[in-house]
Amino acid sequence: MNESALYYEEEDSFWQGVKDCVPTLLGYLSIGFAAGVVEKTAGLSIAEIALISLILYAGSGQFIAAGMIAAAHPISAIVFTIFFVNSRHLLLSAAIAPYFRKQTIGQNILTGALLTDETFGVAINHAQHKKQLNYKWMLGLNITAYLNWVLANIAGGFFGQWIPTPEKYGLDFALPAMFIGLLILQIMSHKKYFIDIIVALSAVLIVVISSFLFPGSAGVIIATIAAATIGMVIERWK
Amino acid sequence: MYILLVIVGSAIVTFIPRVIPLVLLSRIQIPEWGINWLKHIPVAVMAALLAQELLLSNNQFSISDNLLSLLAALPTFLVAIFSRSLLGTVLVGVISLMILRFFF
Numbered sequence: 001m002n003e004s005a006l007y008y009e010e011e012d013s014f015w016q017g018v019k020d021c022v023p024t025l026l027g028y029l030s031i032g033f034a035a036g037v038v039e040k041t042a043g044l045s046i047a048e049i050a051l052i053s054l055i056l057y058a059g060s061g062q063f064i065a066a067g068m069i070a071a072a073h074p075i076s077a078i079v080f081t082i083f084f085v086n087s088r089h090l091l092l093s094a095a096i097a098p099y100f101r102k103q104t105i106g107q108n109i110l111t112g113a114l115l116t117d118e119t120f121g122v123a124i125n126h127a128q129h130k131k132q133l134n135y136k137w138m139l140g141l142n143i144t145a146y147l148n149w150v151l152a153n154i155a156g157g158f159f160g161q162w163i164p165t166p167e168k169y170g171l172d173f174a175l176p177a178m179f180i181g182l183l184i185l186q187i188m189s190h191k192k193y194f195i196d197i198i199v200a201l202s203a204v205l206i207v208v209i210s211s212f213l214f215p216g217s218a219g220v221i222i223a224t225i226a227a228a229t230i231g232m233v234i235e236r237w238k
Numbered sequence: 239m240y241i242l243l244v245i246v247g248s249a250i251v252t253f254i255p256r257v258i259p260l261v262l263l264s265r266i267q268i269p270e271w272g273i274n275w276l277k278h279i280p281v282a283v284m285a286a287l288l289a290q291e292l293l294l295s296n297n298q299f300s301i302s303d304n305l306l307s308l309l310a311a312l313p314t315f316l317v318a319i320f321s322r323s324l325l326g327t328v329l330v331g332v333i334s335l336m337i338l339r340f341f342f
Contacts, residue, residue, distance in 0.1 A: 023324035026332065048241055055249035065248055075243050083251035088283065090255040095279040097263035108264055112257035117287060122324075124280045170336030173307060176291040177314050177331025183284040184318035184327075190281075199278050200285035207289040211299050219297075223286040224279060231278035232271065 017140025020126065024118040027178045028148045030171035035062045036156020042070035046157050053153035057114070057146065059175075061086050062153075088221050091228075092120040099123075099133040107135050114142035121182035128189045195231055195238075203227035306342060310335040 032053070039049045039062065052062055061082045068078040093112050100108055119141050127133050187196040203223045210219030268276070292311060295303035314331035321327070 023328055026328055044241060048245065051242075052245045052249075056245060056252055057249075058252055061248060061252055065244055069241060069244055075240065075247060078244050079247035079251055082248040083255075086252040087255050089252070090259055091279050091283060093256055094259035094263055095276045097260045098268065098273065098276070100260060100264045103264065105261055108261045109257050112260040113253055115256050115260070117283070121280070121284060168339070170310070170332045170334070170339060173310055173314075173331045173335040174328055176288060176307060176311065177328045178324070179284050179288040179291065180311060180314050180331065181318045181324045181327035183281065183288060184315065185322060185324065186280050186284065188319070188322060195278075196281050199281045203282045203285035204289040204293070207286050208293055208299050211294050211297050215297065219294075220283070220286045220290055223289070224283045227282035227285065228275055228278035231282070232275045235274060 012134035012137045014136045014140040017134075017137040017142075018144045019140075020122055020137075021119070021141045021144035023181070024122065024145060024178060025148050026171070027118060027174035028145055029152045030174050031059050032149045032152025033156040033160070034172070035059060035066070036153040036158075037160030038063060038066045038156075039153070040157040040160050042066035044069070044157070046154060049153050049157040050150065053150045056082075057149060058082075058086055058116070084218070088224065089115060091221070091224055092117070096120060096123055096127070096133070099127045099130070100135070100138075102132055103135050111135070111138050111142065114146055116145060118178055118182075119145050121178070121186075125182065125185050125189065195235055198234060199227045199231040202230045306335060306338045310338055 035053070036049055039052065040046075044052065044066070052065065056062055056065065064082055064085060065078060068081065092115055096111075096115070100111060103111070119138075122141060123133060123138060126137070183200065187193065187200070190196055203226075206223035206226050207219045210222050214222075292304055292307055293299060293301070301308070310331060313334045314327055317323075317330040318327040
């Protein structure tokens with residue numbers, strides 16, 4: 001009894017959250033560094049790079065912002081594009097909400113504000129066979145990712161011009177490899193192989209089809225909504 | 239001033255969709271079909287993000303632009319399935335692509 005209580009405590013501590021973030025760090029560091037380089041090239045100062053990674057805190061959003069700033073697009077167009085790209089967080093935030101019923105509103109605001117594709121993936125895997133996620137564990141995970149992202153951005157802004165591109169070392173593959181790992185872990189622990197593989201293949205197919213139909217990055221959102229609906233419908237009919 | 243407004247504006251429109259569902263949906267009882275739908279979001283979104291990374295290039299479908307990454311994905315998938323280690327998967331993926339780039 002005592003032992004299992006101790007184990008539970010240890011498993012869900014702040015530091016366990018920090019440790020569980022480690023597999024994502026190579027991705028954050030390499031992409032954050034690349035983002036810093038691109039932001040610097042787009043004309044942002046080091047202070048502005050620090051600010052954008054601190055308060056926007058989104059890889060795709062920051063790359064788009066830098067690209068559109070460099071091309072002198074109007075503010076409204078940039079903000080609207082980034083809203084659309086980052087609106088997939090609506091789905092991630094909704095999907096983890098059932099695991100955070102016991103937190104205060106303030107705690108949930110902080111958890112949501114630091115939510116990324118990767119921390120979502122790690123958290124939802126951790127949530128398998130659990131009813132609730134521990135706030136401190138989530139905070140450890142989120143803050144580790146956040147600090148590494150901000151530091152990598154600033155480092156990219158400082159040293160970008162002297163260091164060869166991260167692609168040389170295959171580091172640009174850290175992100176897709178992370179998605180592969182999170183997808184497979186999710187499917188393996190779910191043990192509903194048939195339905196999960198159909199959902200995954202539908203999502204892939206819809207992303208590809210969307211790329212022919214819509215400009216920009218609407219595909220991920222359309223594919224996620226449609227594939228989850230397909231999964232729900234098949235599960236009901238089976 | 240232009241850059242500052244872009245940063246603050248983008249940050250606000252990113253913050254809202256991250257926070258609102260978590261704050262609202264953790265307070266209410268979601269109907270069963272809603273829970274069943276949300277359960278499929280993780281697999282769907284990871285597969286969609288992966289497809290965007292591995293099959294699209296500048297939002298155009300292209301196998302040839304992504305050939306090396308697609309090849310590197312094979313050992314990465316195998317390691318993920320057999321080791322179930324996230325860190326191992328990322329390391330093998332990055333090293334696979336580095337080796338492929340070295341030869342091709």
